[in-house]
Amino acid sequence: MVVEVLDELDRRLIALLRADSRMPASALAARLKVSRGTAQNRIDRLLARGVIQGFTIRTRPELEGSRVRAIMCIAVEGERSGAVVKALRGLPTVDKVHTTNGRWDLIAELDTETLREFSDTLDRIRTIEGIASTETSILLATQKF
Incomplete structure (x- = not known):
């Protein structure tokens, strides 16, 4: 596996595209303090290299039953x-x-479309230099209060 x-x-x-994948290149450029062309070229390069694999929408969590x-x-x-x-x-x-105290230094929230993507994510994270160990729990249900 090649690590990008x-x-x-x-x-x-x-991160900006994750928050709003419909944000225009001009708005991305302004937020990043680069030219519109630089922002668009970066998006195109990330798409071509497969780093960005697509753009999506977010729905209410209760409608996303198949996500992992x-x-x-x-x-x-x-x-x-x-x-x-x-x-x-x-x-x-x-x-x-999230940074935290206690036994663990960081808590990462993972969100994947499939179990295969989930497994690939675990593999990628475990190869990051500086990680000593991990423990992962799948979220089965969410209770609203």
């Missing part, structure tokens, strides 16, 4: 949290990353 190397601009662009959502607890080696968070930020199936 994304720079900070790529990761920030992916999980929580991954991550122990980080030494003082490598920043580098690990940066690497996680570039993965489209990582929805959020």
